[in-house]
Amino acid sequence: MTTRTPNPIVEIGLLVYPGAQTSAVGGLVDLFEVANRIAGEQASSQLPVLRVSQWRFNPDSQRAERSTDSHAEADSRLVAVLVPPSLAGLPSSAELQPLAGWIREQHAAGATVGAVCLGAFFLAETGLLDGRTVTTHWTHAKALAERYPRLKVEADKPIVDDGDVITTAGLMAWAELGLRLVDRLMGPSIATHTARFLMVEHSDSAQACGSNFAPILSHGDAAVLRVQHWLQAGGAVDVSLAAMAERAGLEERTFLRRFRSATGLKPTEYCQHVRVGRARELLEFTNGTVDHIAWTVGYQDPGAFRSTFKKITGLSPSDYRRRFGVSAPAQPA
Missing domain, CATH: 1.10.10.60 (Homeodomain-like)
Incomplete structure (x- = not known):
């Protein structure tokens, strides 16, 4: 009797900060769960299982720590860190700085970092966006550009996929960000079926002309x-x-x-x-x-x-x- 090799597990971390939009966090959790279910129907040992974890700042350790985890028993490291949007006001540097170092660490270890709307401020605080073109919600574009003058902010773009850094503009753009990651990790077919099941739009250009370049960052070199x-x-x-x-x-x-x-x-x-x-x-x-x-x-x-x-x-x-x-x-x- 042949023992089936277990599917690889890859972890996506959602950074849940004070004021983070709970509907976006829940929506991303659901989106990745749907992708896992659709991928599971393919009976392929090559497709990974998406482990979705939520991370919150612990003032005692001064670090982000897992608070919830879809596969707590698994041993994996983050392939992506996503910062959801917020309906609250602009975050202060005092709110951003404690998490900026942790985001930088994950990026340096090979994780793709992505942000929705106001989440771009967290990425900007890390310095990772310096010299790059980024997007955010149009109501916050001026503030982002003024606070971080080394960024090129273009709020008319719904998404800027820069390979290892992805920023999106709209409050509801978490769906496209999530689908981009599904596309990278599981392939365009799973991403398309996930979008169809959820009845949300997915980038036609990515489907028709191959995914946007998704560099391998988790090689450990x-x-x-x-x-x-x-x-x-x-x-x-x-x-x-x-x-x-x-x-x-x-x-x-x-x-x-x-x-x-x-x-x-x-x-x-x-x-x-x-x-x-x-x-x-x-x-x-x-x-x-x-x-x-x-x-x-x-x-x-x-x-x-x-x-x-x-x-x-x-x-x-x-x-x-x-x-x-x-x-x-x-x-x-």
């Missing part, structure tokens, strides 16, 4: 992870193998071997995915020409950009914009 965070934060623009190896503190040949082993990609391929992900966002939400977008994401040769974009998404940049852009381009692309 600290030197490679340091480079990945650096590439994601800077958009992988104008970087060289020598610069990446230096950032990792490794000799180039050693870096190449360890990077590919950890991420499954060559450094050049990884950078292409980061750049194309940023380009998809610009094509969907801005009116810049394709040539200008190519330059913005780090391509001096627009032809090379078009070729790489089509290889990764299956569409030319112009076709992608026609299908998924929120507004027509300012001039022919």
Whole structure:
């Protein structure tokens, strides 16, 4: 009799802070439970089981600690930390700082961090958003930009998926954030079926052109992870193998071997995915020409950009914009 190998367990942590929207926390718990149920119907030992834990700040230990856990008996570490929205006023630095260090620790250990609406303030306090484009609810965009001037806040974007950091704008955007993670961890089919069961919308661009780039961050190689965070934060623009190896503190040949082993990609391929992900966002939400977008994401040769974009998404940049852009381009692309 063959013993079935148990499905791997991956843990998603929900940060429940004072004033956090309880409906969003409960909704995410339900969404991941639905995804687990749908995945379980596939009878596949390859699909992971999502362990959902809730974390609250303990003033005695000055750290976030698990308060509830869907699989308390499991041994796992966080692959993602999600910060829900709030209906309360803007959080003060005194409220944010105790949790900022913990979020930073989880990110440094390989967890993707995501925030809904006002939750972006928690991520901004960590410094992880410095130099990045982020989004939040339009009523708080000005305050976020003023308090954290190193951020580029674009509240007109419903979601900004930057690989290791995801921010969403609307109070109800927790559903799309949750589905993005289901897509990454279980695949687009499970995400689509979960959205259909819950009768919520899911990004058409992600379904039609493959998921947005979801880098492997849980490999445990600290030197490679340091480079990945650096590439994601800077958009992988104008970087060289020598610069990446230096950032990792490794000799180039050693870096190449360890990077590919950890991420499954060559450094050049990884950078292409980061750049194309940023380009998809610009094509969907801005009116810049394709040539200008190519330059913005780090391509001096627009032809090379078009070729790489089509290889990764299956569409030319112009076709992608026609299908998924929120507004027509300012001039022919």
